[in-house]
Amino acid sequence: MPGALTEDAAAGRTRHPVVIALALSAGTAALVSAEFIPAGVLPGMAADLSVTEGRAGLTVGATALAGALTAPTIASIVPRADRRTVLLALLGLAVLSNLVVAIAPSLAVVLLARVLLGAAIAGFWSFALPVGVQVTGRGPLVSTTVALGTSTATIVGVPVSSVLGDVIGWRAVFALVAVVTALAGVILALLLPRVPASPGAGFAMMRAALANRRLVAGVAVIMVAAFANFAAYPYIRVAIEAVDASAVAVLLLAWGLGGLAGNLLGGWGSRRLRPALVAALSLLALALVGMALTEHTAVLALAVVAWGVSFNMVPVLTQLWVATTEPTRVESAVALQVTAFQIAIMIGAVVGGAIVDARGPDSAMLLGAGSALVAVVGFAAIRVRPRTA
Known part of the structure; x- marks a missing residue:
């Protein structure tokens, strides 16, 4: 990959690696904020x-x-x-999605618009780490910083959207996130070369x-780990309200x-991936x-x-x-990881939703x-063993 660097990409190395990683993180934060806003405004929506x-x-x-279909195919398209x-186009697609949701007259229109967002998220995630590594040469830094964008998004996308949704309405929250996403695109355009x-990207x-059986087996386990979270996470507000609505x-x-x-613990555990993942998922279960x-x-x-600490170690690790x-x-490899997450989110939302409607949020938590x-x-x-061929 280094040999494929253009002059612009090589010039990107003159910028501090943290600056490049933060630019990518801004895009991730905007996209993931939009993805999980429904968890914060679910009752009103x-x-x-x-x-x-x-x-x-x-x-x-x-x-x-949409993400499950996009992640493994976008590099080939x-x-x-x-x-x-490509990254800037994907952010533009997310802006469009959020604006449509803000004016959608029915759940069907909302779902169609959210399909566009899913394609944008999966594509951005699939390229963010490889692009960051290609420009900076700092894999753990890029992964941790981009994942920090995800955690920042959970702060904005769920609790802040919950408060704002009660004040200005859930539709206005989606419109606001569209503006934030556009700003993230401007930041990325200015900082990323x-x-x-x-070389060889595609099918x-x-x-x-x-063909790497170890990778495929690991991706299957990643899907189970992500399902554990997303069978429960869309209903976190409902679960909290059942115990103490004021909190x-x-x-x-x-x-x-x-x-x-x-996220920070995930980066710290990057040198011992297997025990770190076992510890994180054990804490998630508890x-x-x-x-x-x-x-x-x-x-x-x-x-x-x-829950917040344990699961947010998982994307980084x-x-x-x-x-x-x-x-x-x-x-x-990252596209397959993103695909595993998106499939798990999709199945988790469907299965978790059915369980919540039938038996309440506690059962979804136990399934997770x-x-x-x-x-x-x-x-x-x-x-964890690198493939040599």
Whole structure:
């Protein structure tokens, strides 16, 4: 990949690597904020669209459906396109999606608009790490910083949107996020140089990555780990309200702050990926059990923070896991990781929504806890070993 650098991309190395990573992180923060806004405004959105909270939760699943289709194919659709141009186009697609949601008359229109957002998120995630590494040469830094954008988004996308949704309405929140996304695009355009596609990018690279059985097994476990979170996360506000409705905003903020700590811990654990993943997912299982069983606000608060810390270690660690396992085909490896997340988000939203409507949020939390334990066993069983050919 270094040999493929254009003069602009090489010039990008003269900028501090943190600056490049933060520019990519801004895009990620804007996209993920939009993805999880429904979790913060779910009751108001459901009431306005005249649907159940479980059905409104499908607005998260819709993004994942598009993402699951986009992540493994986008590099093949644009194999030679300048990656900076692609990233900016994806942010533009997200702006359009959020504006349509803001004026949507029905759940069907919202879901269609959210499909556009899903394509933007999956594409951006698939390219962010490879682009950052190509320009800076600092994989762990880029992964951790981009993931910090995700945690920042959980602070904005859920607790702040929850408060704003109650004040200005959920539609205005989506319009505001459209503006934030456009600003993120301006930042990226100013700071990121042109970046050529990786040599061999496209179907050939993806086929070679899929031939790595260790990578494929790990991606399957990643899907289970992500499902553990997303079967429960769209309904976090509902679960908190069931114990203490007055604590919703504070505890959602605590989840996001815990996520920031989790991202940093994930970067710290990058040299010992297997034990770090086992520890993170074990803590996630414990946190979700606490969410399901407690009736006390103090215990609920501990569970929420532990949930935020533990799960937000997972995107950083799993991204580094696939990049370490397939070091010569990072773009395809990360695309598979993103695909696993998007499929898990989609299935989690559907299954979790059905369970919440039928049995309440506690059952969704317990389902997530059980899935996290399955992922613990999976990662404990797979050694992290780079492919040499």
